[in-house]
Structures are given as structure tokens and as C-alpha cells.
Amino acid sequence: MQQNLRLRNWKDKVLLAFSALMIVCCPTAALADPPAGNWQLKFSDDFNGSGLDTGKWTPCFYWAPNGCTNGGAGDLQWFSPNNVSVGGGILRLRAERKPSNGLNYTSGMIASHDKFAFQYGYVEFRAKVPKGNGFWPTLWLLSQNKNWPPEIDVAEFVGSNTNNVHMTIHYKNVSGAHESSSGWWGGIDFSGGYHTYGLLWEADKLVWYVDGVERRRYTNSGNIPDEAMYVTATLALGKAWTNSPPDNSTPLPNNLEIDHIKVWQRN
Numbered sequence: 001m002q003q004n005l006r007l008r009n010w011k012d013k014v015l016l017a018f019s020a021l022m023i024v025c026c027p028t029a030a031l032a033d034p035p036a037g038n039w040q041l042k043f044s045d046d047f048n049g050s051g052l053d054t055g056k057w058t059p060c061f062y063w064a065p066n067g068c069t070n071g072g073a074g075d076l077q078w079f080s081p082n083n084v085s086v087g088g089g090i091l092r093l094r095a096e097r098k099p100s101n102g103l104n105y106t107s108g109m110i111a112s113h114d115k116f117a118f119q120y121g122y123v124e125f126r127a128k129v130p131k132g133n134g135f136w137p138t139l140w141l142l143s144q145n146k147n148w149p150p151e152i153d154v155a156e157f158v159g160s161n162t163n164n165v166h167m168t169i170h171y172k173n174v175s176g177a178h179e180s181s182s183g184w185w186g187g188i189d190f191s192g193g194y195h196t197y198g199l200l201w202e203a204d205k206l207v208w209y210v211d212g213v214e215r216r217r218y219t220n221s222g223n224i225p226d227e228a229m230y231v232t233a234t235l236a237l238g239k240a241w242t243n244s245p246p247d248n249s250t251p252l253p254n255n256l257e258i259d260h261i262k263v264w265q266r267n
Contacts, residue, residue, distance in 0.1 A: 032196040032212035034122040034264045043116050043231070043263040047091040052084050057110040059084045061232075062146065069103065070236065076105050076134070076245060077237040083108035089259065093235040095135065096253035097246075105246065108256075109234040117144035117228040121265035123154060124198040124209075125233065130254040131191035134246030135159025136236040137256045139197055141229040149178055150225035152206065155197035160244045162191040167208040167216045171223040181223070183208075185215040194259055201225075233258060 045056055052059065059081040061067040068079040078100035085092045085108075093108030100106045125139040136159065141152040151170035158164070164186035173179045185208075198209035206224060208216040218224070235256040239245035246252065 032124060032126075032198055032209065034124075034198075035200055035207075035209075038267045039122065039264040040267050041262060042118060042121065042265050043112075044260070045091075045262075046089060046260045047086045047258065048089050049086055051086050052081075052091070052110065056115055057112060058115070059108065059110055061109075061111060062113045069101070070234075073236070074238050074241070075136075075236045076103055076239065077107040078103045078105070079109045079234070080106050081108075082106075084110060091233075091258040093137075093233065093256040093258070094253055095130070095235050095237055095255070105237045105252075107235045107237060109232065109236075111142075111230060111232040113142070113144065113230045113232075115230075116263075117230040118263055118265060119226070119228045120201055120203065121263055122198060122200050123231065123261075123263045124196055125154060125261050126194055126196045126259040127155070127233075128194045128257040128259075129157045129162055129191050130159060130235070130251070130256060131162045131189070132159045132246070132250040132252075132254065133244045134237045134239065134250050135254070136238045136241065137234070138236065139233050141199075141201075141225075142232055143225070144228040144230050147227070149180075150227070150229070152199065152201065152225065152229065153182075154199045154208065155210075157190065158241070158244070159250075163187070163189050165190060165197065165210060165215075169206060169218055169223065171225070173223075179223075181218060181220070183216040185210060194257070231261060231263065233261070 083094040095107040098106040138156045149170040153168040156166040168182035200207040206218040
């Protein structure tokens with residue numbers, strides 16, 4: 001009896017120590033949930049297979065013939081299906097110094113255009129971003145109708161400063177010109193582990209969440225998209241926005257790692 005009691009106490013101590021270690025070392029282990037309400041999961045990929053689910057994703061943009069780059073944004077890479085891999089429950093978008101189609105770098109992306117789009121709801125990414133000059137990882141929404149803007153950046157990062165996550169809405173003003181409203185939140189190095197990045201999109205507001213905590217709110221309903229949008233994740237290498245292209249210090253090859261992407265809508 002005493003031996004069994006000691007064993008139980010020993011197990012309890014191990015479990016307690018492990019729990020404490022998870023709290024101290026791994027604060028992002030817990031997954032976030034949608035805000036309070038009656039939600040139905042409409043789209044989900046936990047990347048538990050051995051390859052990309054092509055019923056859900058395409059590894060390039062829809063535009064042809066150059067849909068594997070976004071040259072208008074100053075991208076320095078060509079997106080290749082060979083730089084998209086799934087294994088161990090993780091999607092990896094891999095950037096490397098490999099010239100392709102006149103560009104000096106190759107990287108990976110996914111987009112759900114023509115496969116899944118939604119209007120209003122809650123979208124969440126759980127991801128780990130790379131750190132280094134020139135990295136430009138973005139988790140975002142684009143118009144299924146092939147308009148631009150609108151664009152909603154759920155989470156966008158500058159690789160030279162991964163202590164800040166940028167949250168942006170792009171829209172057309174009353175004269176039809178492009179404008180944007182952006183905010184950022186920081187305080188931790190987001191390249192140090194997995195974090196959840198969520199967006200509540202409703203007709204009258206956009207609310208950004210990091211690890212389940214609200215970090216930005218936008219309520220100018222006249223600029224909020226009212227059309228279906230698709231989901232995309234890209235690991236670009238750029239300088240137009242970052243003003244810091246890859247250099248000899250950039251740790252290449254490297255990955256944007258995504259644990260899951262989910263979309264809920266209210267019942």
C-alpha cells in the first residue's frame with residue numbers, strides 16, 4: 001500500500017512538474033477558439049496528411065501566366081509547388097536561394113481561390129514565422145472576385161523585426177483609390193514558437209486576435225469588405241515593404257510553418 005501511494009505521489013509530481021514546464025516554456029501550446037457565440041466550423045486543415053490537399057489549396061495565385069509571383073508588391077521570389085510540403089502535422093512553406101523564372105529566390109505559398117471562400121466569420125492560423133532580413137510572411141484574405149483591394153492581412157511580419165505582428169485592412173476610398181488602415185502589436189518574438197492569429201470579420205467590424213486576445217479593432221463599416229474572400233498564406237522575400245532585402249545574414253533555407261488553418265461562421 002505504501003509503495004503504491006509513493007508511486008502515485010511520484011506520478012503526481014511528474015505531472016505537476018511537466019504542467020509547470022509547459023506553462024513557463026511553452027505558453028502558446030494551448031489553442032485559441034472563436035469569440036463567444038454559436039459557431040460552425042466551415043473549413044479546416046490540420047495538415048495531418050503526407051502532402052498538400054489540392055482539393056483545398058493551390059500553390060500559386062490565380063492570375064496567369066505569372067501567378068507564381070506577386071511582382072507588383074516587389075517580391076524577389078518565384079513560388080514553386082516544390083517548396084510546399086506537409087509532414088508531422090505541419091505545413092512548411094520553404095524559402096531558399098534558388099533562381100527561378102528570372103528571380104533570385106524560390107519560396108512557397110498556398111491559396112484557396114476557387115476552392116473555398118467565405119463572407120463574414122472567424123478565421124484562425126496557428127503558425128511559426130522565420131526570422132531574418134528579407135522574410136515577409138503573411139497570413140491573409142483576398143477577394144474571390146479577383147478585385148484588389150479589398151485585402152485583409154490577419155498577420156503580417158517583417159523578418160528583420162519579428163517582435164511585431166502587423167494587422168491591416170486595404171480598401172478603396174470614395175473616389176476609388178487604394179487606402180489602408182494598419183496597426184501592430186508586439187512584445188514577444190513571434191519567431192520563437194507557434195502562435196494563433198485570428199480575425200473576426202463582420203459587417204460592422206474587424207477584430208484581430210493574437211493567442212485568443214483581442215489586439216486590434218476596426219469599425220469603419222464603409223471600408224469593410226462585403227464580398228467573399230479566400231484564404232492565403234505566403235512566405236515572400238521582398239524589399240518593397242520591408243525595405244530590407246535578404247543578405248548574407250539571412251538564414252536560408254528557412255520555413256513559414258503552419259499548424260492549422262480554420263474558418264468558422266455563425267449558425
